[in-house]
Amino acid sequence: MDLRPLLGARRIRRRPVDDDLASVIALDPASAARTKRPTLRIAHFTDTYLPRRDGVVTSVQTLTAAMSELGHSSLLVVPRHRDLPEDEQLLRLPAVPCGVAQFRLAAWPRSRHVERVAHWLPNVVHVHTPGPVGLLGIFAARRLGLPLVQTYHTDLRAYVDAYRLPSPVIESLLRCYARRLGSPKLEIPRGVSRTERRDATVDAGTGLLLADADAVLVPTPAILARRHLPIDDERIYVAPTGVSLPSVPPGAGKAFRRRHGIQPDEPVVLFVGRVNREKGIPLLTEAFGRLRDVVPSARLVLVGAVYDARWVQRLLEQAGISDRTVLTGQLPPDQVAQAYAGCDVFGFPSLTDTQGLVIQEAALAGLPAVLADEALHGTGPLAGTGVLAGTDPMRFAEALEELLTNPVKRAQVGEEARARAKQNSPSDYAQRMAAIYGRALRRAGSAERQSRGERRGPFRSRRLIA
Structure with missing residues (x-):
């Protein structure tokens, strides 16, 4: 297939949408799978992947595996990373370590990268992160005329603050993104x-990246309680990641304790996640210092x-x-599951998480959680469970003391979660x-008859996917 005419234009009219595919999948995805109706081909773009482990990686792996079952x-x-396996499901881009939290910086988006995606013939583009790989996803959706779905996984303001990124660096990066996407000059x-x-x-960068999306998850x-996303509400969907453990x-929890020198009768508080500033570690260490007194x-x-x-070490x-x-x-993952089995209470001090997958994992293991974030405690799949x-x-x-010293309440809160x-x-x-x-496909189809401004439409009530 000669893609040069396609890739030569800065933006092309969207590819005609298969109305049958869109309608069947949007209205009854399970039935579409059972009856062998046309199925989706989704191209996922993420700047974070194995061997790094975080919520985005878990979410992407969970989603692709479960979609395959459908x-x-x-x-x-x-x-690209040398430890990634050879897998036809992976398209690995040249990348170098950037020296921050095991992140690898992928190559700047080029037309040849879009061509490699185009050969896979996707129906939908799903962007999970705002780095160069995510930018490539937006670029590919534009060039190939595909529906664009994006997930707002990361509270960008909070992470910029946690990693102490200088404002001039952020502004320079934003200007590069704006030029790559052909957007007007942005006013700082x-x-x-x-x-x-x-x-x-x-916020300007967030608006730039989300502008073309047919659906934002x-x-x-x-996250909606903390941040206003600069897009119309009719494109926003709440879709919590499903979790398994x-x-x-039997005995895996005891083995975990023995491996780490923890006595069988010692009560244990567990935290799972990056041991870094954005996760609220200073709050947890100070609280545990006070807990140790009692x-x-x-x-x-x-x-x-x-x-x-x-x-x-300084905090400790x-x-x-x-x-x-x-x-x-x-x-x-298997050793993390052993850690859940071997501990008593889950402490989650983060104020920056948008989904808290580890809280759901802990809940599946029966561990009650103590949280710092009111918004996260009150929303999502576990809304209201645990202790705020x-x-x-x-x-x-x-809160940690009460759960550690009251086995009845600990079991009750854990079972509810x-x-x-x-x-x-x-x-x-x-x-x-x-x-x-499916809804993104249908929206993209209707977009062929409307201008970009009309597609955005007025602000409407937020659509929730329970």
Whole structure:
């Protein structure tokens, strides 16, 4: 297939949409799978992938596996890494480590990359991240005239702050993105504080990246409580990622304890995730330091990658808990499941998470959670379960103490969370997503008869996918 005429234009009219495919999948994705009706080919674009592990990687892997069970095909466009297996499902782009949190920076989007995607003949483009790979996804959707779905996985303002990215770097990057997407010159606000200027720049970038999307997904309403996404509400869908947990053999929890020198009778608080600033680790360490005064035998287990070991060690020393803390580093899923089985309470101090997949994983293992984020506690698949402690270290310590020392309440809260988590399976998630893809296809089809401005339409009530 000669793609040169196609790729030569900056933007082309959208490809005609198969109305039958769109309608069947949008209205009844499970029936479409059972009756062998036309199935979807989704090209996923993510800047974070294995061997790095995070919520985006988990979400993408869960989605593609569950969509495959429905009979749909997936292509994953990811940064190249030497440890990635040979897999026809993967399109690996040249990439180099950028020195921050195991991120690999993929090549800047080029027409030849779009051509490689085009040969796979996708029906839909799904962008998961705002880096160069995500930008390539937006570029590919434009060039190939495909429906564009995006997931807002990351609270960008919070991460820019956590990783201390300088405003000039953010502004330069935004201008590069604007030029690549052929957008008008973006005005950076002046005469405001440094924080306001940085936040306005991040918001402008968010608006630029989401402008073309036929559907924008948020994993939980928590992000909508924190941020206003600069798009019309009719394109926003709430679609929480379904979660599963690897099964572990009897005694796996005890084995995890033995492996890390934890005694059978020691109460254990567990955290799973990046051991970094954006995850609220200072709150957890300070709270655990106060907890140790009343429950001296308690242990803290931190499972996840550590990117600034000196900073973490300093926190542990300041809280006086170095001798009571276990740092495991990043673990594969089966060992994380063993950690859940071997601990008593899950502590989640993050104020930046948009979905908290690890809270759902902990719930599947029957662990009650103590959370700091009111929005995350009150929304999503586990809404209202667990204990909301807020951001005060003393209150967080008291919540941990009550669950550790009250086995009846601990079991009650844990079982309630487990029952709720079981209602959000990967297969249910895949059916929700198939319906959203179908709606994006239908929207793209109607867009052939409307201008881009008309397609955006007026602001309407937010559509929730339960």
